[in-house]
Amino acid sequence: MISHDILVVGGGLAGLSAALAADTRLSTAIVSRVHPLRSHSVAAQGGINAALGNSPDEQDDSWERHAFDTIKGSDYLADQDAAELLCEKAVPAIYELDHLGVPFSRFPGGVIAQRPFGGAGFSRTCYAADRTGLAIVHALYEQSLRRQVKVYGEALVTKLIVENERCVGVVIYDLATGQILPVRARAVIFATGGYGRVYLKTTNAYINHGSGIGIAYQAGVPLKDMEFVQFHPTSIYPKNILVTEGARGEGGYLLNNKGKRFMADYAASAMELAPRDIVARAIQMEIDKGNGFDSEYVLLDLRHLGEKKIQKRLPSVREICIKFLGLDPAEKPIPIQPAQHYSMGGIDVNDRCATSLEGFFAAGECACVSVHGANRLGGNSLLETVVFGKIAGQEASRHLEGLERKEPGEKTLLDEALAERNKVEAWMSRTSGEKAHRLLNRLKLVMSEKVGLFRTKSELEEALEEIREIREDYGRVCLSGICLRYSQVLVNMIEFACMLDLTEAITLGALRREETRGSHYRLDFPERNDADWLKHTLITLKDGRPEVSYRPVRITKYKPEERKY
Amino acid sequence: MKCTFRILRFDPVEDECPYFEDFSYEASEKKSLLEALMDVRNEQDTTLSFRYSCREAVCGSCAMVINGKFDLACRTIVDSLGSSLIVIEPLPNLEIQKDLIVDMEPFWQALHKVEPYLFPAEEIPEKGHRVEDRVMEKIDQFANCIMCGCCYSACPVVSRDERYLGPAALAKLYRFVRDPRDRRGFPRWSKVSTETGVWGCDTVFRCNEVCPRTVRPADGIESLRRRVVLGKIKQLFKRER
Structure with a gap:
């Protein structure tokens, strides 16, 4: 049986950071559903925040200011001590990435270049042109080769194995062989990313089904703040491929069908660089008012930046527009619309990345510390992956220090894998039923239409009802005629169960939270309500049903005030 | 646009040698080849295998040979290929693990x-x-x-x-x-x-x-x-x- 001290699930930035930070005396391995270089982290474009103060006239930036912007951006739902930790560690984290080979763009004098991003008082976002995620993933993966970190690629984790209230391993579906196997581990770190694909319109990769979050939930670990879903203002219409916030950071305008920079009506001072929740809503309102094009999109105009600057700072955006739209942004504005982009909520962890389950840790987008609260600032997600990924690796190592080297029972592991295998065989033996992908599309449609940017009680209730119906239909899905080797159809089927849990948690959290905060906008409760709702939502699976509870937000020195930009 | 995908199929466990199989497909405007392959898999043959992830030409998963040209399926727009017969093969020089998936x-x-x-x-x-x-x-x-x-x-x-x-x-x-x-x-x-x-x-x-x-x-x-x-x-x- 495959056996390791620490098993990191996910080979994106959080997973790589965790594996690199683990104690080298321990045996650490990464298991990932794709090769690590195929992780969704590579799609991050715009940058990573740290208060380096490298911009010539902004040298008085500080991590405290970064923390303030992050907390204000979160609509005061972030735990302030956690946000402070994130921002304080940001500066050494960037220097370390640079030292490990990330080819950051530079300012004259050779220091790391920084660009302005939404919701930030300073030019604080470090970047490698507009392929920052790609640059960092490759650098960290390369360092993992140097350190000879073992990677099991193309293996989907389907279940957490718990024995005596301790996490002792996982079950994997190995795509290459088609086998379903147990993997023993004394500590497991989930770095499995977000759940973007539960929405029809999303900037996320096809692999982002969020099953890691669902698996944790099924193991009894609470999920936190799931109702907070980030919609990125600028995804290309109609493919919803991301156009980085850096495009606006470099000076891009948003225009409606009257040619007006409409952000003036929504955030007069920050304009296009207001936080994402505000800009995304503004765009959707313009479209809904009839100020868009084809009732679907508005325009992102980069033409005034000039071809040279676009090519230098935003080469991937240009390439994507040319390739996918047949349009050069140096000559024509880009049609854009909001699309799901990021999951603020996730597996409930503390600021040491520990969950309520002993031996089980989580970091990155799948986890909720919470540092992003109700709305994440652009450039803070890459930062979170490297800072908290590292903490997770260190903490899991420390956790094992004090633990006797008792091997968990082999029987539990084998039994759990067998149960998973039986489940798959039952699916395969069914000869009639609906096709899973059609049913999944129904779920995505419900989420996009009823649990999107603007929410109401009645729509959320309808969505909950429909999710429950889809869950029943899921029990009748047919999977006959598949081949177990390299079956993406089986992968989707396994993940579907998790997506049902996640969508239920998102919708239930949104229904209960009767206020508007950050990305969660309730048309029937349009004001923020600190008296009743300055608290985190926790959803736990108890006896097969979601149970909702709340936990106060930790406040240090930033008093909640109205957000104005 | 109505087209035929002629896809090289091979399962080293089941098949003696690779063979071509045709799938007819109605491609809507601006459909990427990757999206089209997913449709074919979902609706016509669930065993059809290929790699994918980001769908925006940055993860490197879906390289294949399309009408003799090396490219990523995700950034290949079907109607821009200018041909109704589209021959799709796995990357050469590497062993086929299943259909369009090769051993990297x-x-x-x-x-x-x-x-x-x-x-x-x-x-x-x-x-x-x-x-x-x-x-x-x-x-x-x-x-x-x-x-x-x-x-x-x-x-x-x-x-x-x-x-x-x-x-x-x-x-x-x-x-x-x-x-x-x-x-x-x-x-x-x-x-x-x-x-x-x-x-x-x-x-x-x-x-x-x-x-x-x-x-x-x-x-x-x-x-x-x-x-x-x-x-x-x-x-x-x-x-x-």
């Missing part, structure tokens, strides 16, 4: 041989490294590589000598050799000065042609050759002194 292991192994990672100095300099942007620009081209394997798979040298490191690995090495933050010395990296390393290249530039990210790996190989020669001359002079 030889490609990764070749990469590992060049020690494809930065050798950093002991200490992180306070306030970070100072590197001018024009120096970074020199490695930008090569840092843009997504390891899709197109160049390796199209390389005529790889096809006749599997020991050859191939374009992606050598271009990656050059990226580090040019990086002022890297501490590997000439003796360490110049071990690629062999017939299976930098001197193996035929300079027919297939790699430059097929690269979907305009990395132009052959530029890196050429530059490595120059640096090898220069380095050896320098060593000679040192010895004479």
Whole structure:
């Protein structure tokens, strides 16, 4: 049986950071559903925040200011001590990435270049042109080769194995062989990313089904703040491929069908660089008012930046527009619309990345510390992956220090894998039923239409009802005629169960939270309500049903005030 | 647009040899080949296998040969192919694991041989490294590589000598050799000065042609050759002194 001290699930930035930070005396391995270089982290474009103060006239930036912007951006739902930790560690984290080979763009004098991003008082976002995620993933993966970190690629984790209230391993579906196997581990770190694909319109990769979050939930670990879903203002219409916030950071305008920079009506001072929740809503309102094009999109105009600057700072955006739209942004504005982009909520962890389950840790987008609260600032997600990924690796190592080297029972592991295998065989033996992908599309449609940017009680209730119906239909899905080797159809089927849990948690959290905060906008409760709702939502699976509870937000020195930009 | 996908199918466990299978498909405007393949899999044959992830040409999963041309399925728009018959094959030079999925292991192994990672100095300099942007620009081209394997798979040298490191690995090495933050010395990296390393290249530039990210790996190989020669001359002079 495959056996390791620490098993990191996910080979994106959080997973790589965790594996690199683990104690080298321990045996650490990464298991990932794709090769690590195929992780969704590579799609991050715009940058990573740290208060380096490298911009010539902004040298008085500080991590405290970064923390303030992050907390204000979160609509005061972030735990302030956690946000402070994130921002304080940001500066050494960037220097370390640079030292490990990330080819950051530079300012004259050779220091790391920084660009302005939404919701930030300073030019604080470090970047490698507009392929920052790609640059960092490759650098960290390369360092993992140097350190000879073992990677099991193309293996989907389907279940957490718990024995005596301790996490002792996982079950994997190995795509290459088609086998379903147990993997023993004394500590497991989930770095499995977000759940973007539960929405029809999303900037996320096809692999982002969020099953890691669902698996944790099924193991009894609470999920936190799931109702907070980030919609990125600028995804290309109609493919919803991301156009980085850096495009606006470099000076891009948003225009409606009257040619007006409409952000003036929504955030007069920050304009296009207001936080994402505000800009995304503004765009959707313009479209809904009839100020868009084809009732679907508005325009992102980069033409005034000039071809040279676009090519230098935003080469991937240009390439994507040319390739996918047949349009050069140096000559024509880009049609854009909001699309799901990021999951603020996730597996409930503390600021040491520990969950309520002993031996089980989580970091990155799948986890909720919470540092992003109700709305994440652009450039803070890459930062979170490297800072908290590292903490997770260190903490899991420390956790094992004090633990006797008792091997968990082999029987539990084998039994759990067998149960998973039986489940798959039952699916395969069914000869009639609906096709899973059609049913999944129904779920995505419900989420996009009823649990999107603007929410109401009645729509959320309808969505909950429909999710429950889809869950029943899921029990009748047919999977006959598949081949177990390299079956993406089986992968989707396994993940579907998790997506049902996640969508239920998102919708239930949104229904209960009767206020508007950050990305969660309730048309029937349009004001923020600190008296009743300055608290985190926790959803736990108890006896097969979601149970909702709340936990106060930790406040240090930033008093909640109205957000104005 | 109505079209026929002629897809090379092979399951090494079940089939004796690869064969072509036709699927008819109605492609809507701007449909990517990857989206189309997913539709075919979902609606026509659930066993059809291919890799994918980001769908925006940055993860390198879905490289294949489309009407004889190496490209990523995600950034290939079906109606721009200008043909109703679309022949889709897995990357050559690598063994088929299932349908369009090939065994990338030889490609990764070749990469590992060049020690494809930065050798950093002991200490992180306070306030970070100072590197001018024009120096970074020199490695930008090569840092843009997504390891899709197109160049390796199209390389005529790889096809006749599997020991050859191939374009992606050598271009990656050059990226580090040019990086002022890297501490590997000439003796360490110049071990690629062999017939299976930098001197193996035929300079027919297939790699430059097929690269979907305009990395132009052959530029890196050429530059490595120059640096090898220069380095050896320098060593000679040192010895004479």
